[in-house]
Amino acid sequence: MLLGPDDPVGFLPRRIVINGASGAGKSTVARTLAARLDLPYTEIDSLYHGPGWTARETFLDDVGAVAAGERWVIEWQYDAARPLLLDRCDLMVWLDLPRRVTTWRVTRRTVRRRVRRERLWNGNLEGPLRRVLTDPEQIIRWAWSSHPAAAARIADVQRRRPELAVVRLRSAAEVRRWLDRLSGVGGTPERPR
Numbered sequence: 001m002l003l004g005p006d007d008p009v010g011f012l013p014r015r016i017v018i019n020g021a022s023g024a025g026k027s028t029v030a031r032t033l034a035a036r037l038d039l040p041y042t043e044i045d046s047l048y049h050g051p052g053w054t055a056r057e058t059f060l061d062d063v064g065a066v067a068a069g070e071r072w073v074i075e076w077q078y079d080a081a082r083p084l085l086l087d088r089c090d091l092m093v094w095l096d097l098p099r100r101v102t103t104w105r106v107t108r109r110t111v112r113r114r115v116r117r118e119r120l121w122n123g124n125l126e127g128p129l130r131r132v133l134t135d136p137e138q139i140i141r142w143a144w145s146s147h148p149a150a151a152a153r154i155a156d157v158q159r160r161r162p163e164l165a166v167v168r169l170r171s172a173a174e175v176r177r178w179l180d181r182l183s184g185v186g187g188t189p190e191r192p193r
Contacts, residue, residue, distance in 0.1 A: 001162070001163065001164065001165050001166065002154075002158070002166050002168055003165055003166065003167045003168065004167070004168060004174075005167070005169055005174040005175075005177050005178040005181075006177070006178075006181075007167075009091065009165055009167065010165070011090070011165075012037070013037070013090050013091035013165075014039065014070060014071045014072075014090055015067075015069075015070070015071065015072055015073075015088055015089045015090045015091070016030075016033055016037075016039065016072070016073040016074075016089060016090070016091045016092070016093060017073075017074060017075070017076035017085050017086070017089045017091075017092050017093070018030050018033075018073070018074070018075050018076055018092075018093045018095065019076045019092055019093070019094045019095065019150055019153060019154070019157075020094065020095030020096070020097070020102075020150050021095075021097070021099070021102045021143060021146065021147040021149070021150045022102060022106050022139065022142065022143040022146065022147075023097075023101070023102035023103060023104070023105035023106035023109070023143050024095035024096075024097045024102050024105075024150070025095055025097070025105070025172075025175065026075040026076075026077075026095060027043055027045075027075060029093060029095060029175060029179070030043075030073045030074065030075055032179055033073045033093070033179070033182070034073045036179070036182050037073075037182065039071050039072060039073045040069070040071060040072050040073070041072070041073050041074070042066050042072060042073075042074050043074075043075070043121075044063070044074050044075045044076075044077050044078065044081065045075075045077070045120075045121055046121045047059055047062040047063060047066075048077075048078060048081075048121075049120070049121040049122055049124055050121075050122050051122045051123060051124070052124070053124050059078075059080075059081070060080055060081060060084070063078075063081040063084050063085065064084050066085075067084045067085050067087070067088045068088070076092065082153075086157065086160065086161060086164075089164070090164075090165075091164075091165050091166075091167070092157065092164060092165070092166045092167070093166075093167050093169065094150070094154060094166055094167065094168045094169065095150075095169055095175065096150070096151060096168050096169065096170050097169075097170065097171065097172070098170075099144065099147045101172075102143060102147060103140070103143055103144050103147070106139060106140055106143040107140050110126055110129070110139055110140055111129065113125075113126040114126040114127075114128075114129055126139070154166065
């Protein structure tokens with residue numbers, strides 16, 4: 001069930017996944033939803049990235065533990081983890097922002113993290129910016145090339161879970177408007193009767 005920013009969700013969600021390209025604002029929206037709906041938030045990157053940017057061996061077990069809970073919000077990333085979360089979520093928020101917007105955001109965030117030497121998950125640092133020219137997996141290049149995948153996944157979601165409410169938000173303004181509705185500024189989701 002595909003919804004827009006002004007459509008009522010019809011219930012108070014308890015298990016929410018956030019789909020979107022890198023730079024779409026998944027973590028920001030997830031934190032905001034967690035605060036406004038009093039849900040526990042787990043940043044999926046913190047479960048995945050071990051020291052030296054290695055994948056943590058316990059990643060899928062950790063995601064499974066989150067998914068088994070009754071209340072949560074988490075980003076919908078990593079192919080191996082997606083089915084665990086999709087099977088249990090009761091709402092998907094799809095941040096379908098334009099590629100130019102998400103790429104600009106990733107670029108700005110990556111440069112800031114590199115210049116400030118911000119510590120990320122398990123002490124990791126962004127790699128040298130010059131790698132954007134040579135490494136196809138460098139986050140800015142990867143964000144550009146992988147952007148269409150977020151939209152492509154929705155067809156599979158609708159086939160596997162046709163009853164699942166998917167809220168599609170196509171701009172920062174739509175994201176703000178939808179979040180405002182959840183916080184009571186423009187009305188809260190309706191409870192089922």
